[in-house]
Amino acid sequence: MINQYYRTIVFIIFTSMIATGQNEEKIEKKIDSILSQLTLKEKVAMCHAQSKFSTPGVPRLGIPELWMSDGPHGVRAEINWDDWGYANWTNDSITAFPALTCLASTFNPNLAKAYGVSVGEEARYRKKDVLLGPGVNIYRTPLNGRNFEYMGEDPYLASKLVVPYIQGVQKNGVAACVKHYVLNNQEKWRDHINVEVSDRALHEIYLPAFKASVQEAKVWSIMSAYNKFRDQYCSHNELLINKILKTDWGFDGAVITDWGAAHDTYEAAMYGLDIEMGTGTDGLGVTTANHYDYYFLASPFLKLLKSGNVEEAVVNDKVRRILRLMYRTSMNPNRSFGRMNNKEHHDVARKVATEGIVLLKNENQCFPIADTADITIAVIGENATRSLTKGGGSSELKPKFEISPLEGLKKRFKNAKIIHAMGYASGPSAYDKVLPSEWDADSLKKEAINVAKEANLVLFFGGLNKSHLQDCEGDDRRAFELPFGQGALLQDIAAVNNNIGMILLTGNAVDMPWIDQVNGLIQGWYLGTMGGAALADVISGDVNPSGKLPFSFPAKLKDNAAHYFGELSYPGDGVNQYYKEDILVGYRWHDTKKIPPLFAFGEGLSYTSFDLSNFKIDKKSYSNGEQITVSGEVSNTGEVSGAEVIQVYIGKQKSKVKRALKELKGFKKVVVENGMTASVNIVVDVNSLAFYDADIADWNLEKGKYVMHIGNASNRISQTIKFEIK
Ligand code: GLC
Secondary structure, eight states: OOOOOOOOHHHHHHHHHHHHHHHHHHHHHHHHHHHHHHHHHHHHHTTTTTTTEEEOOOOTTTOOOOOOOTTTTOOOOOOOOOSSOOOOOOOBBOOOOOHHHHHHHHHHHHHHHHHHHHHHHHHTTTTTTTEEBBOOOOOOOOOOOGGGSOOOOOOHHHHHHHHHHHHHHTTTOOOEEEEEEOOOSTTTTTTOOOEEEOOIIIIIIHHHHHHHHHSSSSSSSEEOOEETTTTTGGOIIIIIIIIIIIIIIIOSSSEEEEEEOOOHHHHHHTOOOOOOOOOOSSSSSOOOOGGGGGSSHHHHHHHHHHTTTHHHHHHHHHHHHHHHHHHHHTTTTOOOOOOOOOOOHHHHHHHHHHHHOOOEEEETTTTSSOOTTOOOOEEGGGGGGOOSSSOTTTTTOBBBOOOOOOHHHHHOOOSEEEEEEEEOOOOOOOSSSSSOOSSOHHHHHHHHHHHHHOOOEEEEEEOOOOBBBBOTSSSOOOOSSSTTHHHHHHHHHHHHHOEEEEEEEEOOOOOOOTTTGGGGGEOOOOOGGHHHEEEHHHTTTTTTTOOOOOOOOOOSSGGGHHTTOOOOTTTTTEEEETOOOTTTOOOHHHHHHHHSSOOOOOOOOSSSOOEEEEEEESSEEEEETTTEEEEEEEEEEEESSSEEEEEEEEETTSSSOOSSOEEEEEEEEEOTTOOEEEEEEEEEGGGGOOOOEEEEEEOOOEEEEEEEEEEEEEEEEEEEEEEEEE
16 A cells, blocks of 8 residues: 555656656747747847836737846835836735845744745735845845845855745746845945955855755846956856856856846847846936837847847847746746735744844843733833834835834733833934934933833844945945944943843844843844734743844954955955955854854854754765764753754864865754753765865865864854764
8 A cells, every 4th residue: 555655656756747847848849939930129128128127028929028026025015117116006015024134043944935935925916927036145244234135144054045935936936036146245336346256265155055046946037246256247247147157057047137237238148148127328327218228238239139240049048048937937827826915924924033033142031021010111212113124225115014013012011011212213214315313312312211210121122224324225334333322322221220131123243332231132133024023922932032143243343254354355445345254254254263253153042941962973984975964962951942953064174275164064943842852863965065176166075084063053062073084
C-alpha cells in the first residue's frame, strides 16, 4: 500500500516536472511566433516605459501592457500616469507588512515564504504584474538611508530569506524584481557614484543574495542599481549583466532599470538592459509629457537598429525576455486572483513583526510588563503615535489601517493606567527636505518629565522616522546619534524615573550614550499595519521575543568598517568610492579586528534562557561536494516556552588568503517548551566554504583545518569543533 502511495507521488512530481518543461518549451515556441510577427517599432516600444509604472504591450496582437508597482513591504498607492504624484484612488489601501530588516531578524525562512505569498496576493489583487522588490543590498554603513528595506549585513542570511520571499510572490503570477543590482549600499550620490571593490568582496559579500534569487528562486526580473561599478553604470554593465548575470548565472528574465538609471543608448543596447523606466529626458532629470519617445531605448535605439550598427538579434533577445516575463505574469492564464486586507495577511504581518522584534537589554525585570491596576505607565515619544508606514521614499505605503504603539498598548493593557506625552517632535514627513516641527520643544520636554515623574515605568518610543535624512531613500543620515533631542530628553527623564524601557523604531543602528540609563531595550524596526499590536504582544509577554540582529550595532561610528577607512571609503569623494574593508563587512570586521560591537550580529534575548549542548558533526574530514551534518541539543532552562536561533559559523585556520575569523554558514530556529530539550540538525554544504579566487576567477575550496563555531549570537559561541577539508 505504502509503496503504491509513494509511486503515485513520484509519478505526480515527475509528470509535473515534464509538464513545466513542456510548458516552457511551448511558451518559447509562442515567443518565436510572436517575434516573427512584430515590427521593429513594436519591439523597441516594449523595451521602455509608456508611463511612470508601465510598459506597452502590442495592442495589434492582443499583448497586454505590463504594470509594475513598488514595493518590498506592500503595494504602493496608485501613482499618476506621467509624474510621481499619487492618483488618490479610494480603493488602493493595503496591508503594510514589516520592513525587510524585521523579516531578516526573524531568521525564519518559512515566515519569509508566507510574507512573499501574502504581499504577492495583494499585488495580484491590485493587478500589478511586477512587484518592485525585495531589496537585498548589504548593510555596509549604519547611515545608509535605505537599510530598513534590506536584509542586513550577511550574504548567507539575506540569501536564505530572499529565496522563499521571491518564491512566495511569484506563486501568484506576480514577478518579484530583486534590487538594486548591485553595490547600491548608500543613498548619497547614488545616481552616479562609482564603486570600486575587489572581485573577492563582490562575489563573497555583495552578489550572493542576487545569485540565490536567480539560481534558487528563479526570479523573473531584476532591477539595476543607479550607481556605477568600475566606471560603467550598473544598468548597462558588461561584466555585471552580460557576463555574471546572464551568462554565468543563466538569468532568463528581464533587467529593469531603476527609475532614471539608464544613461546611454549603445550601452543599454549592448550591455544587457531590457526595460528602461523612469528616464527624464528634458535634461533637467524630470519627466515631461510624451517624452517616452526620447528614452535611450526608444527612437535613438530604433535609429541605431535601422543604421545596422546593432543587429536585430539584440532587440530580439530583449523582447524574448520581456515576453517570457509576460507569459509568467500578464499573459499567464493560470494565475490566482489575489486578495488584500484580509485576516491572514494581518496575521502574517503580526507574526513577522513579533518574531522580528529584538530584545537587546532586559535588567531589573523591565520586560515583560504585567497588566495590573496599580501600575502607571508613561508612554513617551513621538514614535508612539506617528505613522511609520508613511515616508521612506518609494517603499512608502497607504495602509487600510495602522495600529500605533500607543493604540496597541491601550488595547492590551486594560488595567494599567497609561499616560502619553510626545516628549519630542520632528517635522511632517518629507522625502527631500527637513520640515520644522510646529511643536515647542521645551514645553514638550516639560510635559514628558511631569508625566514620567508620576509613573512606575516609562516606555520611551524613540528612533528614526523615515523622513528626509532619517531612514529615507534619496540621502543618508548625517549623524549616528538619535535626532530631535531624544538623547537629552532621555537623560532628563532618567533623572526623575530610573525605570525606563526604550523601544527603538529604526531601520538602522544608532548611537546609544544613554544605554546605561535604561533597564530594557527593544529594537522595534518599522512594523507596518500591525506594529502596535505586535509591540504590545512582546511587551506584555504574550509573545516571547526571538528576533536576532541582522546587522551589528557599533559602539561608535568609527568602529564600523566602512567608516574606519575614512571619506574615500564612505561616502566617497563624490565621483569614486573604495570599499577598503573588502570582505570584512559587519561582524566579519568586529570579530577579525577585535572591535567588539555594542550589540552583535545574531544577538537577541528571550524571556526564557536556553542551553546549547552536545553539538557534534558527523565526520572528522570532508571533501568538496559533501555536506556537514551538525547535530546537538537546545534546552529551555527558563519558565516560559520560546524560540532560539542556533547559528553555525565557520572559519579557516592558517589560510593562504585573508579571511574573516568566522562566517555564517548555517542557522536553524527552534521552538522549545520550558523545561524541555529539543534536538537540532543543521546541514552545511562544504562547497559553501570556498573563497572567491580572483586569480582563477572562480571559487576555490582550500584544503586544511577549519573551525566551526556554534552559538546563539556571533558573540555568544558555546562550542567550537575542528574539522578538515581533504
Ligand atoms: C526608486 C527606487 C526603486 C523604486 C523605483 C520606482 O528610485 O530606487 O527602489 O522601485 O524608483 O519607484
